[in-house]
Amino acid sequence: MAPPKNRRLGFSRRAHFGLFLGYVVAIGAALIAVLLLAISIVDPRGFAALRGAALDVTAPVAGAGRSVGDFFSGIGESISNYWQAGSENAELKQQLADTRRELIRSQALEYQNRRLNALLGLARAAQDEVTIARIVGSSYDSPRRLATLSAGSAAGVALGQPVRSPDGLIGRVIETGRWAARVMMITDGASNVPVRLVRDGTPALAVGRGDGTIELRTLEVGQNPFRRGDILVTSGVGGLYPPDIPVAVVTSSENDSAVARPIADPSRMDYAIVLRVFQPAAAGPLDTAAPQPIAPPIAAPPPPTPRPGQQNNPRYQPGLQQPQPGMMAGPPAPAAPAAAPPR
Amino acid sequence: MSRIAGSETEVAIRDLRRRYVPLVSTVAAILLGAMLPFVAISPWLPNLGFLVLLTWRLMRPEIWPVWAAAGFGLLADIVSGAPLGQSTLLWTAIFLGLDSLDAWMGVRDYWLDWAAAGAAILFHSVGVWYIALLMRSDVAFWIMVPQLVMSVLAYPIVARLILALDRWRLAR
Numbered sequence: 001m002a003p004p005k006n007r008r009l010g011f012s013r014r015a016h017f018g019l020f021l022g023y024v025v026a027i028g029a030a031l032i033a034v035l036l037l038a039i040s041i042v043d044p045r046g047f048a049a050l051r052g053a054a055l056d057v058t059a060p061v062a063g064a065g066r067s068v069g070d071f072f073s074g075i076g077e078s079i080s081n082y083w084q085a086g087s088e089n090a091e092l093k094q095q096l097a098d099t100r101r102e103l104i105r106s107q108a109l110e111y112q113n114r115r116l117n118a119l120l121g122l123a124r125a126a127q128d129e130v131t132i133a134r135i136v137g138s139s140y141d142s143p144r145r146l147a148t149l150s151a152g153s154a155a156g157v158a159l160g161q162p163v164r165s166p167d168g169l170i171g172r173v174i175e176t177g178r179w180a181a182r183v184m185m186i187t188d189g190a191s192n193v194p195v196r197l198v199r200d201g202t203p204a205l206a207v208g209r210g211d212g213t214i215e216l217r218t219l220e221v222g223q224n225p226f227r228r229g230d231i232l233v234t235s236g237v238g239g240l241y242p243p244d245i246p247v248a249v250v251t252s253s254e255n256d257s258a259v260a261r262p263i264a265d266p267s268r269m270d271y272a273i274v275l276r277v278f279q280p281a282a283a284g285p286l287d288t289a290a291p292q293p294i295a296p297p298i299a300a301p302p303p304p305t306p307r308p309g310q311q312n313n314p315r316y317q318p319g320l321q322q323p324q325p326g327m328m329a330g331p332p333a334p335a336a337p338a339a340a341p342p343r
Numbered sequence: 344m345s346r347i348a349g350s351e352t353e354v355a356i357r358d359l360r361r362r363y364v365p366l367v368s369t370v371a372a373i374l375l376g377a378m379l380p381f382v383a384i385s386p387w388l389p390n391l392g393f394l395v396l397l398t399w400r401l402m403r404p405e406i407w408p409v410w411a412a413a414g415f416g417l418l419a420d421i422v423s424g425a426p427l428g429q430s431t432l433l434w435t436a437i438f439l440g441l442d443s444l445d446a447w448m449g450v451r452d453y454w455l456d457w458a459a460a461g462a463a464i465l466f467h468s469v470g471v472w473y474i475a476l477l478m479r480s481d482v483a484f485w486i487m488v489p490q491l492v493m494s495v496l497a498y499p500i501v502a503r504l505i506l507a508l509d510r511w512r513l514a515r
Contacts, residue, residue, distance in 0.1 A: 026438065034428065036427045037427070054422045135382055137380055
């Protein structure tokens, strides 16, 4: 159906006015949107209540559908497994032998590590779990990599808490509802995880690239210590992520940059463990993070006033005048007056 | 179904259907998009709500005033976890742009329709990427390309679905 040549709406003033009003409202809405966007950018935690409520409504439905999604993604995998079974078998045997040797070596190292730790008197802080929840969905069309978690503030989940799967680090909580939370995955472009190389302890920063990979940035310019297959774990620097959670495997390392793949495969992970923030003071933004509460100095008791006879004693020491345990401080308090005899 | 409404109730039902099918289908697509039950490694699926809204707008320019885009965008922002105001701004801008395109071009054929949809999708992807950049998510634009291509290719499919829905909506 061809529209009329011009968009004149006839002589109806009401129709003209309606069209004009439509544009005014639309432009006004766009300006308000700019304002909202500016607020969202300056303070990403704004509108938390509204967004948390929306999260609560949408997450359970996604959770119910997740098993269906798992079923379909499982089909392709089983077919390809069937075709690759033969060559995989030989490869796996080789890997098993390698792994067994590694295991023995690491057990020896662990024993040594325990002994050295005990020697140093280091008690490793217990990695407290807040809760275990399911990953029920994620962003799929935006450059952000956000996942939805099926537990919220009702289960103790709070902003900033790290989230891991049994395999490795997933990310951290950036929004909470009552029964659902949103997690920024480590592949998100805004995620920075302080890591270190397992091989030699070189510190680095793992920054997401948005496409399922992670870029590794060393802290020293002009050095590229990464080799293909290197494993990175969290270093605990920054206080947010507990140390020694596996993060990524290096997949390619060129002259200046290294790219890694997360060890916790986002498309396969279903259960996630929410951990406590390693050092709670690190959770908040800098301006709101309260300084560590410093205990007020305990007021020293006022020096006892010397009794008249002590004024001239050259050996008088005020510190010794404190009542010591087992010492009678003064004359016993007068006994309560005897009850008046009954009349 | 009989072509002639048999009772007042049937008339009322047909009237409701005629009025609210576009609204309900768009809201359903936005909600469905927010609840997809899988974890995507990189952006590659089209934004369902946006695609359905765009198709309705290109096919039936007269059913919604321009500001309807702001309402749908706000809903999409709230449920999808995007920064509040992102879709509100981008979708309203796209509606305003399409209005001026209609005023300029007049009639659109199938290919021009697709081209207009492609331009709107490109604008949307660039906008979303730039807003993510402002939110300190420093990623290369090319990671959006799979999603862009999928959206442009999905447009004819969605257009056919919406066309069928529109026929059912207006069936007598």
